[in-house]
Amino acid sequence: MAQKNKLQFIILGLLNQQPLTGYDLTKAFDTEIGEFWQAQHSQIYPQLKRLEEQGYITHEITISGEKLEKKLYHITAIGQTLLGSWISDGTPDLTATKDEFILKLYFIQTNRDPRLKAMVQEQLQLHTDKLTHLQQRLATVFPTKASQTANYGHYLILQHALGREDYYVNWLNQTLAALPKR
Amino acid sequence: MAQKNKLQFIILGLLNQQPLTGYDLTKAFDTEIGEFWQAQHSQIYPQLKRLEEQGYITHEITISGEKLEKKLYHITAIGQTLLGSWISDGTPDLTATKDEFILKLYFIQTNRDPRLKAMVQEQLQLHTDKLTHLQQRLATVFPTKASQTANYGHYLILQHALGREDYYVNWLNQTLAALPKR
DNA sequence: CGGCGCATGTAAGTAGTTACATGATTTC
DNA sequence: GAAATCATGTAACTACTTACATGCGCCG
Known part of the structure; x- marks a missing residue:
């Protein structure tokens, strides 16, 4: 068995909230879920086909305008069962963070390496931007206490990502400050 | 062009420190570097072949015992150049953390979900264990101030991972404490 | 001399990315 | 009527995992 196919569960999870088209799902990976998982439409459409063959989802065709066909996918009862068992099952495998910057750092021998400062500063900029972005998203998506409990999981993970x-930004700042002056 | 092949740079980086066999490299992914990157020998041997074809590394054959041949790989001058340019080049793409637990959380609707507590507790156990492991490794590998500056990049990333x-453990504890009592 | 670790490879399959391909609808 | 966006698919390729396959060396 190769690596567990997680994409199928994400699709089931999204369809469990409401029926969606392949295009809608693709967009979800650009916005919402894109903070912590990516997938292109070329991966999504074949996966939808497979899920339907296995009976976990079905689709109905709706017509938009004159003749544009949209496939609106729904989760089935056994699809919901599969989703439920995935969530309930243990998650014993911790994710390895494949961070390219961290990888590069590993090969830096001394704290006098002339490349270090610029490398850390670049990451500081990138991660500060991301932090700002996440702060804005949290404030936009969950403006009130009530909205937080309404979609608790989503709130938790946004707040976790933030x-x-x-932490990353703070660590970079500390690392930068600890570099030798000359 | 598909995803940038980072494995080749890791191999070059390791060979830049000392000549190693494919077997040695494989072991490095189980220990040292395994905290933040994984690769199996079935991926490493073909990559070594390709790097040699491209002239970035060479190998010499050494005999162990009666006739067991070992290929000891060395980095070449152009291999060092390639490694250097990879490190110097910017690293603008932030890693998406594909954390399965976080993914599952996303699909939890309310903070009264009966599965939440056990899920968080399982992760708390796993991440606490990993934290302990990292603390031990840091203390073992870098026992003195002097040892930290000797292999600065390695020290930085271990300390970062820690x-x-x-943070992860603290967040899980807070999340657990914030769950409704009944 | 048996078992574990050293040592090197290939094969088959899944996951994921980038590119190719087509056409309809809406908006300006 | 042009451009952006909606909508769905396939093809080709790279990355990665799991399994298959073989043989030597060392230690007890």
Whole structure:
């Protein structure tokens, strides 16, 4: 068995909230879910086909305008069962963070390496931008206490991502400050 | 062009420190570098072949015992150039963290979901264990101030991983504490 | 001399990215 | 009527995982 196919569960999870087209799902990966998972439409459409063959989803065709056909996918009862068991099953495998910057750092031998400062500064800029972006998203998507409990999981992970980014920025600042002056 | 092949740079980086066999490299992914990158020998051997064809590394054959041949790989001058330019080049793409637990959380609707508590507790256990492991590794590999500056990049990333794990554990504890009592 | 670790490879399959391809609808 | 966006698919390729396959060396 190769790596567990997580994309199928994401699709089931999204369809469990409301029926969507392949295009809608693709967009979801650009916005909402894009913070922590990516997929292109070329991966989504074949996956939808497979899920339907296996009976986890069905589709109905709706017509937009004159003749543009849209496939609106729905989750089935056994699809909901599969989704439920994935969520309930343990998650014993911790993710390896494949961070290219961290990888490069590993090969830096001394704190006098002339490349270090610029490298850290670049990452500081990038992660500060991301932090700002996440702060704005949290404020936009969950403006009130009530909205937080309404979609609790989504709130949790956004807030988690924000905290993680905050740590990263702080660490970069500390690392930069600790570099030798000349 | 598909995703940038980072494995080749890791191999070059390791060979830049000392000549190694494919087997040695494989082991490095189980220990040292395994905190933040994984690769199996089935991926490493073909990559070594390609790097040699392209002239970035060479190998010499050494005999162990009676007739067991070992290929000891060395980095070449152009291999060092390639490694250097990879490190110097910008790293503008932030890694998406594909964390399966976080993914599952996204689909939890309310903070009264009966599965939440057990899910968070399982992760708390796993991440606490990893934190402990990282603390031990940092203490083992870098026991003195002097040892930290000797292999600065390695020290930085271990210390970064430790801080990240520490944040994760704290966040899980807070999340657990914030769950409704009944 | 048996078992574990050293040592190197290939094969088959899944996951994921980039590119190719087509056409309809809406908006300006 | 042009451009952006909606909408769906396939093809080709790279990355990565799991399994298959083989043989030597060392230690007890």
